[in-house]
Amino acid sequence: MHEKPLILVTNDDGITAPGIRALIAVLNNIGDVVVVAPDSPQSAMGHAITINSTLYMSPVNIDEGPQIEYTCSGTAADCVKLAVNQILNRRPDICVSGINHGSNSSINVIYSGTMSAALEAGIEGIPAIGFSLLDYNWEADFEPSKPFVEKITRLVLEQGLPKSVVLNVNIPKLKKEDIKGIKICRQAKAQWKEQFDKRTNPQGRDYYWLTGEFVLEDHGEDTDEWALRNGYVSVVPVQYDLTAHFAIQHLNEWKLNP
Amino acid sequence: MHEKPLILVTNDDGITAPGIRALIAVLNNIGDVVVVAPDSPQSAMGHAITINSTLYMSPVNIDEGPQIEYTCSGTAADCVKLAVNQILNRRPDICVSGINHGSNSSINVIYSGTMSAALEAGIEGIPAIGFSLLDYNWEADFEPSKPFVEKITRLVLEQGLPKSVVLNVNIPKLKKEDIKGIKICRQAKAQWKEQFDKRTNPQGRDYYWLTGEFVLEDHGEDTDEWALRNGYVSVVPVQYDLTAHFAIQHLNEWKLNP
Numbered sequence: 110m111h112e113k114p115l116i117l118v119t120n121d122d123g124i125t126a127p128g129i130r131a132l133i134a135v136l137n138n139i140g141d142v143v144v145v146a147p148d149s150p151q152s153a154m155g156h157a158i159t160i161n162s163t164l165y166m167s168p169v170n171i172d173e174g175p176q177i178e179y180t181c182s183g184t185a186a187d188c189v190k191l192a193v194n195q196i197l198n199r200r201p202d203i204c205v206s207g208i209n210h211g212s213n214s215s216i217n218v219i220y221s222g223t224m225s226a227a228l229e230a231g232i233e234g235i236p237a238i239g240f241s242l243l244d245y246n247w248e249a250d251f252e253p254s255k256p257f258v259e260k261i262t263r264l265v266l267e268q269g270l271p272k273s274v275v276l277n278v279n280i281p282k283l284k285k286e287d288i289k290g291i292k293i294c295r296q297a298k299a300q301w302k303e304q305f306d307k308r309t310n311p312q313g314r315d316y317y318w319l320t321g322e323f324v325l326e327d328h329g330e331d332t333d334e335w336a337l338r339n340g341y342v343s344v345v346p347v348q349y350d351l352t353a354h355f356a357i358q359h360l361n362e363w364k365l366n367p
Numbered sequence: 368m369h370e371k372p373l374i375l376v377t378n379d380d381g382i383t384a385p386g387i388r389a390l391i392a393v394l395n396n397i398g399d400v401v402v403v404a405p406d407s408p409q410s411a412m413g414h415a416i417t418i419n420s421t422l423y424m425s426p427v428n429i430d431e432g433p434q435i436e437y438t439c440s441g442t443a444a445d446c447v448k449l450a451v452n453q454i455l456n457r458r459p460d461i462c463v464s465g466i467n468h469g470s471n472s473s474i475n476v477i478y479s480g481t482m483s484a485a486l487e488a489g490i491e492g493i494p495a496i497g498f499s500l501l502d503y504n505w506e507a508d509f510e511p512s513k514p515f516v517e518k519i520t521r522l523v524l525e526q527g528l529p530k531s532v533v534l535n536v537n538i539p540k541l542k543k544e545d546i547k548g549i550k551i552c553r554q555a556k557a558q559w560k561e562q563f564d565k566r567t568n569p570q571g572r573d574y575y576w577l578t579g580e581f582v583l584e585d586h587g588e589d590t591d592e593w594a595l596r597n598g599y600v601s602v603v604p605v606q607y608d609l610t611a612h613f614a615i616q617h618l619n620e621w622k623l624n625p
Contacts, residue, residue: 157478164576219607219609300491356604365550366549
């Protein structure tokens with residue numbers, strides 16, 4: 110047993126993002142921190158991994174903390190794979206991803222590089238948490254998030270997590286005194302209604318920017334969206350078994366075989 | 368009610384891949400086919416979407432079938448969004464993705480662009496199926512897959528799918544007469560044990576190729592891996608609600624709030 114826990118830190122906004130710097134500052138109070146994070150923003154990369162291209166990795170010094178840091182040319186999921194297999198000489202006790210600049214609540218979890226890193230660690234059998242702040246600004250204020258990051262990370266280190274489960278933690282954009290507490294939630298049903306912005310380039314060719322509007326279809330008080338809109342930090346236990354177990358019996362009634 | 372169903376087709380291996388050409392050939396027997404697929408391979412892109420870069424889209428003619436085709440510079444998930452929002456003038460009756468060159472069974476579903484497209488369609492409320500053949504070869508033989516693609520697509524068009532569920536169909540690399548039938552399954556527990564191949568570039572800088580070994584941890588006879596290894600086509604109902612509902616009660620026992 111090691112005295113201090115070994116904490117692997119990553120994100121998808123890139124190693125210089127204020128969100129990961131705030132995360133590292135908190136986690137330095139808890140354990141030995143090793144950072145392996147993308148050298149450039151990888152947002153909305155979902156669970157992408159780099160298999161048809163080379164990966165570069167370099168040690169770096171970004172600030173004066175005690176943490177050890179590496180940048181990687183790949184995605185957040187690549188960073189976790191590289192860390193566990195090439196950089197760390199023992200298994201991390203926990204992997205913490207974030208703090209993401211912007212929400213990963215509800216359906217956003219599907220598109221999230223932050224959560225993809227946490228899921229990748231979970232698949233490797235490492236307890237993992239993704240943290241996100243509901244503020245897309247690069248200059249977002251991460252101070253109110255810090256006590257929640259510390260509390261939830263310490264709880265996971267002490268209690269562990271159920272097998273095959275990682276945590277998706279979202280923090281409302283509020284002053285510390287206005288955050289009411291922490292709620293365990295389910296993922297709210299929602300979708301993005303896309304609105305493509307069609308433009309024409311200087312050569313006369315049409316191109317598109319993907320934009321969209323978040324449409325919440327689910328107002329259950331047990332959802333992450335409800336918690337966040339009502340001033341709570343939401344914690345959703347997330348799994349990488351995508352099987353819709355409830356549908357198996359129904360599908361077995363189909364006449365599949367002659 | 369339209370006489371023939373409108374079928375949206377996409378993939379992640381790119382619009383010229385033999386797998387999607389085989390899929391289109393089958394679906395032309397069933398309905399009006401519109402193809403919107405990436406102009407280059409997008410494998411292992413997970414559920415990536417393009418938000419920080421422009422998207423191009425062009426009509427193309429790849430072969431002489433009756434289908435209408437477009438290529439897109441984005442990912443498989445981008446293709447579905449563009450199709451539904453910019454190209455199609457009515458909602459497709461079904462979205463079919465594939466046939467992927469290589470397995471998307473078990474944990475591979477997490478990294479799969481093919482399944483990401485199907486999930487994206489599901490989120491949009493469109494019944495969706497991803498098909499994959501367990502053969503990574505570009506020259507794979509898709510003939511034995513065709514009757515299964517046709518049968519399962521027709522069943523989904525007739526019966527619909529449970530809400531929030533899409534199908535992940537994997538087909539073993541066998542002769543038609545050796546495929547025993549179709550089995551509804553759950554996703555087997557497995558992981559990739561990474562082995563990074565470290566090399567040095569001509570400038571003296573180290574780089575890595577991600578390789579790995581698939582490690583199956585789950586030998587349940589109700590899993591997709593068991594079905595495929597025993598000669599069956601596996602059908603896993605997949606959902607995009609990632610909540611580990613079973614873990615909520617357990618986490619509520621934690622002392623989260625003062």
